[in-house]
Amino acid sequence: MRFVDEFRDADTARALAARIAALCEPGRRYAFMEVCGGHTHTIYKHGLEDHLPDAIRLVHGPGCPVCVLPMGRVDDAIAIAAQPDVIMTAFGDMMRVPGGDGSFFDAKAAGADIRMVYSPLDALKIARANPDRRVVFMAIGFETTAPSTAMTVLRAAREGIENFSIFCNHVTIIPAIKAILDSPDLRLDGFLGPGHVSTVIGCRPYEFIAARHGEPLVVAGFEPLDILQSVYQLMLQLAEGRCEVENQYSRVVPWDGNRRALEVIGEVMELRPYFEWRGLGFISHSAMQVREAYARYDAERLFAVPGVRVADPKACQCGEVLKGVLEPWQCKVFGTACTPETPIGTCMVSSEGACAAYYNFGRFSRERVRAGATGPTPLADPVMPR
Amino acid sequence: MTALDGEHAGGGTRSAGWAEDAVARHAGAEHLRSEEQVLERIERTRRRRPRVREDRITLAHGAGGKATHTLIEAVFLEAFRNPVLEALEDGAALDAGGARLAFTTDAFVVSPLFFPGGDIGDLAVNGTVNDLAMCGARPRHLSASFILEEGFPVADLQRIAASMARAAAAAGVEIVTGDTKVVRRGQADGCFVTTAGIGVRERPITLSAASARPGDAVIVSGPIGDHGITVMLARGELDIEADIVSDTAALHGVTADLLDAGGDGVRVLRDATRGGVATILNEIAGSSGVAVVVDEAAVPVRDEVVGASELLGIDPLYVACEGRLVAVVAPSRAGAVMAALHAHPLGAGAAVVGHVAEDPPGMVLLRTTFGGTRIVDLLVGDPLPRIC
Amino acid sequence: MCLGIPGELVEMPVDETDLALVSVAGVRRRVNVGLLTDEEDLAVGDWILIHVGFALAKIDEAEAQAALEMLHGLGPAYDQELADFTGSAVGREGL
Ligand code: SF4
Numbered sequence: 056m057r058f059v060d061e062f063r064d065a066d067t068a069r070a071l072a073a074r075i076a077a078l079c080e081p082g083r084r085y086a087f088m089e090v091c092g093g094h095t096h097t098i099y100k101h102g103l104e105d106h107l108p109d110a111i112r113l114v115h116g117p118g119c120p121v122c123v124l125p126m127g128r129v130d131d132a133i134a135i136a137a138q139p140d141v142i143m144t145a146f147g148d149m150m151r152v153p154g155g156d157g158s159f160f161d162a163k164a165a166g167a168d169i170r171m172v173y174s175p176l177d178a179l180k181i182a183r184a185n186p187d188r189r190v191v192f193m194a195i196g197f198e199t200t201a202p203s204t205a206m207t208v209l210r211a212a213r214e215g216i217e218n219f220s221i222f223c224n225h226v227t228i229i230p231a232i233k234a235i236l237d238s239p240d241l242r243l244d245g246f247l248g249p250g251h252v253s254t255v256i257g258c259r260p261y262e263f264i265a266a267r268h269g270e271p272l273v274v275a276g277f278e279p280l281d282i283l284q285s286v287y288q289l290m291l292q293l294a295e296g297r298c299e300v301e302n303q304y305s306r307v308v309p310w311d312g313n314r315r316a317l318e319v320i321g322e323v324m325e326l327r328p329y330f331e332w333r334g335l336g337f338i339s340h341s342a343m344q345v346r347e348a349y350a351r352y353d354a355e356r357l358f359a360v361p362g363v364r365v366a367d368p369k370a371c372q373c374g375e376v377l378k379g380v381l382e383p384w385q386c387k388v389f390g391t392a393c394t395p396e397t398p399i400g401t402c403m404v405s406s407e408g409a410c411a412a413y414y415n416f417g418r419f420s421r422e423r424v425r426a427g428a429t430g431p432t433p434l435a436d437p438v439m440p441r
Numbered sequence: 442m443t444a445l446d447g448e449h450a451g452g453g454t455r456s457a458g459w460a461e462d463a464v465a466r467h468a469g470a471e472h473l474r475s476e477e478q479v480l481e482r483i484e485r486t487r488r489r490r491p492r493v494r495e496d497r498i499t500l501a502h503g504a505g506g507k508a509t510h511t512l513i514e515a516v517f518l519e520a521f522r523n524p525v526l527e528a529l530e531d532g533a534a535l536d537a538g539g540a541r542l543a544f545t546t547d548a549f550v551v552s553p554l555f556f557p558g559g560d561i562g563d564l565a566v567n568g569t570v571n572d573l574a575m576c577g578a579r580p581r582h583l584s585a586s587f588i589l590e591e592g593f594p595v596a597d598l599q600r601i602a603a604s605m606a607r608a609a610a611a612a613g614v615e616i617v618t619g620d621t622k623v624v625r626r627g628q629a630d631g632c633f634v635t636t637a638g639i640g641v642r643e644r645p646i647t648l649s650a651a652s653a654r655p656g657d658a659v660i661v662s663g664p665i666g667d668h669g670i671t672v673m674l675a676r677g678e679l680d681i682e683a684d685i686v687s688d689t690a691a692l693h694g695v696t697a698d699l700l701d702a703g704g705d706g707v708r709v710l711r712d713a714t715r716g717g718v719a720t721i722l723n724e725i726a727g728s729s730g731v732a733v734v735v736d737e738a739a740v741p742v743r744d745e746v747v748g749a750s751e752l753l754g755i756d757p758l759y760v761a762c763e764g765r766l767v768a769v770v771a772p773s774r775a776g777a778v779m780a781a782l783h784a785h786p787l788g789a790g791a792a793v794v795g796h797v798a799e800d801p802p803g804m805v806l807l808r809t810t811f812g813g814t815r816i817v818d819l820l821v822g823d824p825l826p827r828i829c
Numbered sequence: 830m831c832l833g834i835p836g837e838l839v840e841m842p843v844d845e846t847d848l849a850l851v852s853v854a855g856v857r858r859r860v861n862v863g864l865l866t867d868e869e870d871l872a873v874g875d876w877i878l879i880h881v882g883f884a885l886a887k888i889d890e891a892e893a894q895a896a897l898e899m900l901h902g903l904g905p906a907y908d909q910e911l912a913d914f915t916g917s918a919v920g921r922e923g924l
Binding site: 096151407 | 495739
């Protein structure tokens with residue numbers, strides 16, 4: 056695949072890895088946070104850490120919209136889905152996310168009509184096909200996904216589709232990064248910026264991170280070479296004593312973002328005064344809600360929801376893990392009460408979460424995995440090249 | 442960051458009962474200080490006898506991953522426990538009245554019933570034929586049961602029966618007994634089919650997922666994921682089009698050639714259905730107490746399957762096949778087996794995708810095209826399309 | 830956090846729904862291109878980034894090419910440089 060395969064080349068990775076290693080100051084340790092869960096996914100999927108020297112640690116940040124969704128919001132969505140004439144539609148990611156009383160899958164098993172969609176436009180299509188049902192789209196995601204939701208609402212309005220609404224849980228990334236930067240025990244040397252969010256918001260919103268917090272940030276793409284190159288750029292900045300916002304992902308991210316997408320979000324949505332993030336608590340102006348003008352597409356206004364906050368168990372240490380203060384294994388309930396099958400904390404919810412990724416892929420010491428994976432494969436020649 | 446109290450949240454605060462229970466159940470566990478200790482404890486927990494935690498069956502229980510395994514072990518194995526079942530192979534190897542038999546059964550529910558490359562009828566015959574073939578048996582007789590929904594078109598049933606007849610003739614088996622039930626509208630999705638089959642194990646070999654040994658070659662018989670992606674796209678919900686058809690096929694012929702070539706060097710045969718190649722390899726690693734090391738670059742996947750998988754954010758290693766087998770073969774016989782596979786139309790795309798290693802036992806490791814290593818674990822349920 | 834996949838535009842929208850046909854390794858889907866500004870004047874053969882059924886950005890092929898050249902420039906030629914570098918204690922100090 057073009058723009059994919061060429062950014063997965065092992066030889067280039069090794070060359071880049073050598074450069075990164077050469078930039079490490081003896082005795083110094085480095086911690087970089089990849090804000091975005093998509094980066095975490097790439098890192099584990101491709102075994103990227105094998106190319107990094109031990110001195111560099113990647114900290115997995117809060118950038119997975121389903122993981123940070125508070126349990127109370129899942130309960131509210133399930134309460135809507137349980138109405139007899141409702142079809143709830145959601146991305147596949149949402150299906151296993153636990154609420155106070157279970158997940159969408161559990162609600163579906165108990166009789167709710169919940170359908171997986173690939174795009175909010177698919178939800179609108181379901182609304183068109185089922186005029187006697189009320190179709191609700193469980194809207195989640197950062198600024199990357201919000202324009203698509205907003206466009207879908209605009210389309211519904213243009214077509215006069217009245218049985219469609221969205222349950223808006225869109226969040227914004229900058230306040231979450233601020234919350235992390237404001238944490239007193241933060242120990243980071245720089246950030247990998249979320250590439251796809253940046254296609255929409257551009258690179259300027261990160262400038263305060265470099266200017267005021269003294270942390271370099273490189274907006275990174277999602278192929279493994281993108282991430283490795285971004286780490287290299289961060290290391291170069293540190294070595295050269297620079298602290299800037301750089302854009303590694305310039306093939307996709309314009310410095311000023313996507314104006315049209317921002318306009319569309321602004322047309323349909325506005326900031327909420329505050330919103331709860333699992334693991335980080337309440338953060339002001341960190342989420343979006345539907346504007347008054349589009350009230351008839353706002354499930355929060357159309358349906359009575361319980362609106363009860365569900366507290367995480369006291370033993371959860373997700374906040375510390377999200378901020379990179381604790382490693383997943385250091386949490387008291389990691390691997391005992393909290394596992395991917397019963398994720399009690401946010402970092403275990405999706406496979407992108409720091410704890411789930413560590414549980415699934417990082418459980419074995421890297422040395423042991425690496426050692427196990429050496430050795431020749433008999434007759435190893437791929438018959439069908441990919 | 443503005444930290445607000447719970448009272449600002451509107452309707453008050455409560456706790457999640459299930460989460461508090463989970464914490465309470467493990468309350469006694471001491472807090473371990475080292476990473477190694479924590480990892481060891483996790484391994485111990487994972488080895489414990491599984492329990493079904495859910496109150497109700499969810500779709501994940503049918504996906505072939507962890508949830509399915511838990512259900513089978515906690516409910517069925519618990520109730521029916523016997524040495525033959527305990528092996529949890531594709532079929533049961535039995536000795537009855539002096540005959541070496543293989544016996545298996547499979548239930549088929551697929552939506553849509555008709556998809557590019559096949560239909561539920563082909564699947565029902567080929568699936569059971571393949572399970573018998575994977576026991577090293579020659580498939581002989583099949584049974585077929587139908588659960589039909591009130592209102593189901595007779596023409597569709599005739600079409601399904603015709604493709605079953607065709608598939609059975611091609612596989613050299615006869616459907617010799619059967620049953621039909623009709624349920625009220627809404628109580629089934631059109632048509633469900635269950636087949637069972639008997640085969641004769643003519644060869645003096647025993648194949649088992651527990652027989653893999655370090656150094657063995659791991660082979661797949663062709664490009665993976667075709668069936669799962671085809672069916673996912675054929676449902677139409679994703680609005681994705683691709684020129685791709687299900688790989689449903691009877692594998693008894695290619696299996697016979699493979700066994701002729703490999704003899705007792707063939708240790709394990711499995712067809713990579715639900716849960717895909719990754720799930721099968723995990724079963725082999727677990728049963729044999731070995732590591733399976735896979736080379737990502739060597740795994741054959743069609744472009745369209747790669748494209749659809751990237752678009753949906755799923756991993757082809759977990760996508761179902763209906764006409765592909767995984768073979769674990771002693772290194773000395775791997776060349777002969779590969780030659781036999783390549784000489785057969787159903788094995789033309791075969792590839793050695795990896796090898797068996799000693800450590801870490803029970804694990805499947807992937808050497809990525811990027812030059813890294815990662816663990817390929819069982820999924821909890823189906824691979825779900827994701828946006829994150 | 831947001832899966833975005835590059836796809837090639839194979840058919841422009843035929844009506845005001847903004848739905849263009851896009852191909853990802855031969856797999857085709859209708860994708861809404863309404864979020865791309867008019868200045869970007871899309872054409873068949875362009876590559877776009879797809880997220881949840883919408884095109885978020887047009888891929889800048891020149892930038893992609895430049896990035897790859899930069900990456901490949903780090904290859905063998907650099908190995909020599911690195912060998913010289915690590916071979917000299919001065920070089921190490923120079924960090
Ligand atoms: S183990 Fe569970 S509770 Fe602990 S930090 Fe990770 S996700 Fe949170």
